[in-house]
Amino acid sequence: MLEPGDLVEIERGGFSHWAMFAGDNNLIHLTVDGEGKVTESNGTIKKERFNAVVGECKWSKNNTKDREYKPRSLREILKDAEEWVGKTVRYSLITFNCEHFVNYLRYGNPESGQVKKVVQAVAQSGPIGWIGASVFASVASTSKVSGASKTSLKK
Template identity: 25%
Template sequence: MCFWQVREVVSNAQFGDLIEFAYPIGYSHWGVYDDDGHVIHFGVAEEGHVKNIVRGYLQTVFPVCGDILIGETQIRRQLIADVNVPSGAHVMITNNRHARYPSPEEEIRCRRDALLGQEFPYKIFSLNCEHFATFVRFGQAVCNQIPGKSKNMECMEATEVFQNIVTPNES
């Protein structure tokens, strides 16, 4: 990522904005702006030494998708500049690709607080970073970068997974 892109995003982003890390090969990593230059996103889950070595190898062999091959993620809060993306990725504020209106700030904060630190399996078609980011911002999980899928359609599976954590069923 270019330093000037990060600086521009940080100087213009507002809490709850969708942050897109556009990869050179045509798909993107997504997060939600969380003030002070930070983003919340599907990050790498905590792992031991052996898994860290395996991840490093996969990232060398598959620099764009090595993380998702491991399949475990954790919702993390990181500085935008520290998010691990492939060389040549562009970072930008992208709030206009999902045909939805943002939730009130209190609702976005509630979803963020409930999901921060949670671990999830990474499922490219039904539980990915774009599903997470759109759920936090809109209250509905949407992913528009899956080939062959209709655009702007809610992924009920991802919405349900996230919603069950935000407002667990009382027994």
């Protein structure tokens, strides 16, 4: 059973799309606008009906980061989420994607487990992989609110 503020992971083939349950059968999520590049483009924060976002895909409640981070108050999460709806942001697969966004809402910490997995996989591919992983990780770490993409998080 989903409660407002829960994170929803939606399986979409080789990756997951992430959204936050806002109650009343609605999800708030970051979408890529138009036919822009998947890696970097403009994105829009949307509030849409659960079935319109999930469709036929498998989904699950995924608040596993609760073990690592304390969730913000439900009032703060929902207030911030609603204030984001309709805003255009700079979407980046590496530094600010849908998973970064919902983790920012719930925990105040924009990070992506999917990006971390890619960094780890590249790092395990040998010395050249370590160089690539280091560069990738340094770029990915700019998604922190205190980092370079702080402007992506301004409302």
